[in-house]
Amino acid sequence: MSDRSALRYPLIGSCIIALVVAVAAVLPRSGHAGDQANAARPANTLQSLAELDGKAPGRRQLNIQHWTTTEGARVLFVEARELPMFDLRVTFAAGSSQDGTTPGLATLTNAMLNEGVAGKDVTAIAEGFEGLGADFGNGSYRDMAVTTLRSLSAKDKREPALKLFAQVTGQPTFPEEALKRIKNQLLAGFEYEKQNPGKIGSKALFSKLYGNHPYAQPSDGSAESVPGITVEQLRAFHAKAYAAGNAVIALVGDLSRQEAEAVAAQVSAALPKGPALAAPAQPVEPKAGITHIDFPSKQTHLMLAELGIDRQDPDWPALSLGNQILGGGAFGTRLMSEVREKRGLTYGVYSAFSPMQVRGPFMINLQTRAELSDGTLKLVQSILADYLKNGPTQQELDDAKRELAGSFPLSNASNASIVGQLGAIGFYNLPLTWLEDFMQQSQALTVEQVKTAMNKHLAADKLVIVTVGPKVPQLPLPAPTDKPSEQPLGVPEH
Template sequence: MNKRHLLLLAALLSLLGLLLFISRPAAESDNPPSAPATPAAVSSAAPASTAPIASLAKLDGQAPARRALDIQRWTTAEGARVLFVEARELPMFDLRLTFAAGSSQDGATPGLAMLTNSMLNEGIADQDTTAIAAGFESLGAGFGNGAYRDMAVASLRSLSAAELRTPALDLFARVVGAPTFPDAALARMKNQLLSGFELQKQNPGKLASIALFQQLYGRHPYAQPSDGTAQSVPAISREQLAAFHARAYAAGNAVIALVGDLSRSEAEAIAAQLSASLPKGAALPAPAAPAAPAAGRQHIEFPSQQTHLMLAQLGIDRRDPDYAALYVGNQILGGGGFGTRLMEEVREKRGLTYGIYSAFSPMQVAGPFMINVQTRAELSEATLELVRSLVRDFIASGPTAKELSQVQRELAGSFPLSTASNADIVGQLGAIGFYDLPSTQLEDFMNQVQQLSVEQVRAAMARHLDPDAFVVVSSGPTVAQQPLPPPVERPAAQTAGVPEH
């Protein structure tokens, strides 16, 4: 071994030692006990240097402990619903406001909800977007926002020390409660959107997705693209944004989720401050239930070597009692990545794609069940028929006992990650509050998952899916079709190159 190799080996060994030193306390903090640790409990723990190395064998097949959540709930004087979890491990807190202010509330103006949310931090009475960003940064705080079909969110992460928390909350309350929607910023945002619409024309997957929602939902609000259209966005005015904000960002339409280094009294004060800073008003009604569309097929001609295939039908709303059974069933069918029925048959045995995925997307009312695959254009029809047959077989016979047991173990093992950080928890609280779920939702879900039988999963999938009811949209070239290649027992070789997206 020459001198260069010896030096490299020494460096690697040093790095390994450093990683082992760092990872030991990190592992403790990443796997908290069933109740949040108090400062006293932390200080009385054995030093890291004398603690024995934990072994996975000690779990004896059981899932690792998950952080227990003491969810406290109340309603502010203005009608905002509040969910709070005290977590003293770190000197910081996470805050998320969730409003029923997604694109389903756009009415006849697609893009209105998205533009309103995007413009929140573009200006307040005495500060422009640069000053707002600098204000959060100077306090070590972070602001986030986003709008989707059902909801719009605004979030804050801040240190919990009063001298930093107070000004961060004051700025956040003004940004969310009293944005000014400056004309110059609105013009800039519109130009960015219009540029994005032009780019969409070169994205066959995006074109297929837009067409699929239109075919699936027809005249329902979910049919509209969340970011609007090239026709609707230019006409949106500042006055429309202000009116939408006054209606959809009202306190009665808000869920306030708080997690972190706060007492109950501090959390109540924060919630009261934020609720009072919002416009006054009641919760907006959820969209009407969509009507199931007739099965159909639409093709979008696009010059490409591959074809995007998207299949969909109406799924469930978030409060459906079959949610757990359908989640597990989909994990086996196509939602769990490698090892699912769809991946095994379409990718591994036939090499038809780099990936195929299925998903239920429950929303306020029936969200879509979708399957998405990209394959060679000349094999698109054969791939479509294979996917249909795999769904038909799964609905008819359900999962095997081995498949169900494997998914139950995987979910039990990964479930602690759903509450591994304050950011994870605040997201869970926001969803629980927005969809009006019980505080025990996380525990209920896991209990239901572990108690499911093969027959219960099969029956739930059969109740909610019809293999002959898919709306199908394809995007790609029209070419002569070839028959499906026969399956192989070992993984098929994948085509070279980077897949098109």
């Protein structure tokens, strides 16, 4: 991960680090075995997939080792000798939910980590990692902040890369000039957001959904809060939130247990000393209703949300699979079929649960032609209400299970994906067997269990809705058809 949180402005809700449990890419189903199938196979079909011949793909068995450093950091490690490299991810409970009364403090602290250490400025730090063939990354989100390192595992590369990483993560100097520059970048981003209806709507939605809760604040802060943040505040936040006791260290790669222990010990020792920070309080239920924000555009953004679950909720497998059927996948979901495929009302419509330390959001997002926005919103609400009333069909559930079984191996196909999952398992205090448990529980679900879980956590009359677009006369929706006359736009407007 190489993107800088201070330089990115993702849609609210997409900034949350989640375990990869159902990826969008689905493995194609194999045909019949034999020469006839080989002759009929398209030229661009992967031979490796064809060889599966209908069998479930294999996946790596993870032997997760764990311990705690002297300073209190939790460590999760998977030895993987296939490549002469390793991935390191340090996760802190240092996201924007810890900002307190200073929105943007967590983002600025994280963005400033690699701007300076003793004897090195931002250029020297970048050249140091590059000269070792190593890659440093950092990011800040609502629940967490992370720093990452990918390096060759050979001792002459590993040790200097780790030394620099430990300095950057644990001992930044927060130079004043760099702070001014990054503040200006953030402020420029805030100006850009004023012209982006998706950003405007997302901020309003989280404000309505979470009220006075820390999740309501924009992760990057605001044009009012960022200018006044000082170096002293950054140092104080770093000393508290980047403490070893507030850290989870995830390691995957070409290391022995002894080498992994030495890596974790070096990183942990470089961090400030201190305990874990408390998670935010649970949010209170918001008041349902619709808020419209006028914006000159040809399209209207529709955002629907309600409080979902926290990461430890036992209903997560059922909700994940239920959402996959409703709108969590690509084509073939209830929402995509009814809104895009049958009526051509949108380029894409998606739903998602985002479990967090405390109840994260359930959201449905789409944009449609402004003159059809009222009808489209009512259609989406009716699809959700019908789904909650009747649940998925057995065929939908069977298809979702097959899709999960086919895509699940990709969740541990690379060291980078594994280290991200280890970080989340440690951060959210999940069982070490969480990945295997999730798969087994998902495959055993019944239609009634999925329906019950969805109705336990969602209600069609509790939606917080924000729409952003122009006020124009409304037209009736086209009737559903296999070939809608109004095709969706090729590219979303924003």
